[in-house]
Amino acid sequence: DIQLTQSPSFLSASVGDRVTITCRASQGMSKYLAWYQHKPGTPPKLLIYDASTLQTGVPARFSGRGSGTEFTLTISSLQPEDFATYYCQQLISYPPFGPGTKVDVK
Amino acid sequence: QVTLRESGPALVKPTQTLTLTCTFSGFSLSTYGMSVTWIRQSPGKALEWLARVDWEDDKYYRTSLKTRLTISKDRSKKQVVLIMTNVDPVDTGTYYCARGTSGYVYDYMDVWGKGTTVTVSS
Numbered sequence: 001d002i003q004l005t006q007s008p009s010f011l012s013a014s015v016g017d018r019v020t021i022t023c024r025a026s027q028g029m030s031k032y033l034a035w036y037q038h039k040p041g042t043p044p045k046l047l048i049y050d051a052s053t054l055q056t057g058v059p060a061r062f063s064g065r066g067s068g069t070e071f072t073l074t075i076s077s078l079q080p081e082d083f084a085t086y087y088c089q090q091l092i093s094y095p096p097f098g099p100g101t102k103v104d105v106k
Numbered sequence: 107q108v109t110l111r112e113s114g115p116a117l118v119k120p121t122q123t124l125t126l127t128c129t130f131s132g133f134s135l136s137t138y139g140m141s142v143t144w145i146r147q148s149p150g151k152a153l154e155w156l157a158r159v160d161w162e163d164d165k166y167y168r169t170s171l172k173t174r175l176t177i178s179k180d181r182s183k184k185q186v187v188l189i190m191t192n193v194d195p196v197d198t199g200t201y202y203c204a205r206g207t208s209g210y211v212y213d214y215m216d217v218w219g220k221g222t223t224v225t226v227s228s
Contacts, residue, residue, distance in 0.1 A: 034214045036153075043202055043218035044145075044153065055216065087153055089214070094169060096212035097153045 002027045004088055004098035012106040019075040021101045023088035028068040032091035035064055035073045038100075039084045047086075048073065078103070108132035110142070110203050110219035117225050124193050124226075128186040128203030128219060135179055135186070136161055141206040141213055142186040144177065148199035156201075158211060159186055166211050193226045200224075 003026040013019050023033065031051040036044040046055045048064035051071055061076040075082055083105055088098040114126035128142055135142060141160035147153050157177040158166045167175050176189040186203060200221040206213025 032210075038147075038153070043204075043221055044215075045218075046214060046216050049214045089212070091210045091212050091214065094155070094212065096155050100152045 001095070002029055002090055002093045003095075004090055006086075006088060006098040006101045008101060009099065010102050010104065012104050013078050014106045015078055015080055017078045017106075019078050019082075019103060021073045021086055021103075023066075023071045023073070023098050025069045025071075025090060029090055029092045031067045033064075033066070033071045034089045034091075035062075036087045036089060037082075037084045038087060044087065075103075108205060108217045110205060110217060112201060112203050112219045112222035114201070114222050114224065116223060117227065118193055119228050120194055120226055121192055124190040124197070124224060126188045126190075126201055126203075126222065126224075128188070130184050130186070130203070130205070133205060135159075135181055135184070139207050139209040141209070142179070143204050143206060143213065143215060144186075144188045144201060145204060145215075146197075146199045146201045148196065151199075155212065157188055158206070158213075160206075160209070195226045198224060198226045 005024050007022045033051045035048040038044040052064045063074050085100045085102045087100045110130045143158040144156040159177045159179050174191045179186045200223045202221045204215035204218040
């Protein structure tokens with residue numbers, strides 16, 4: 001099984017900040033990683049898949065990079081609607097979801 | 107337009123059986139690569155992948171819950187049903203169903219239902 005870890009677990013930021021979240025895999029998994037945004041009371045939203053492909057309709061301030069064992073999600077300029085928990089998800093093995101990173105208001 | 111909608115009881119008692127239904131539209135679960143996955147989030151916890159059924163009627167389950175879960179699909183009704191037996195208060199949470207399209211077991215999920223909240227309590 002491939003285990004995913006995310007860092008940081010919690011992040012305080014302000015509107016306009018550049019934010020980067022890291023997801024690390026215990027084994028290499030090529031590019032097979034997605035990022036989701038999850039806000040309370042709403043379903044998770046697919047932001048990025050295959051490590052760097054932006055899902056249709058997702059703002060361009062979101063970007064993803066990485067391959068193998070280290071992946072990043074970057075929000076270039078944090079907007080008020082971006083405060084949420086972000087999860088990485090792998091395609092390869094169980095368990096698929098990382099533990100999440102909560103982005104909160106500084 | 108692809109939509110999924112979860113339904114089920116809001117409250118169940120410990121040891122009872124929970125039946126959740128995902129009613130979907132805008133795609134066919136007979137089409138190559140398509141799948142429906144159940145995911146839950148318990149209070150204060152991360153997303154948990156529970157079970158998946160795909161276009162070939164292959165079924166996959168969360169390892170730790172495999173003995174308690176059954177997933178099935180009704181193509182004519184465009185529904186996927188998840189049955190969880192012997193529920194416990196730790197099963198309290200919001201349950202989501204979501205669509206996958208590329209055929210992988212732990213597929214990316216591009217469209218999600220709004221979720222249904224289940225409380226397990228006596």
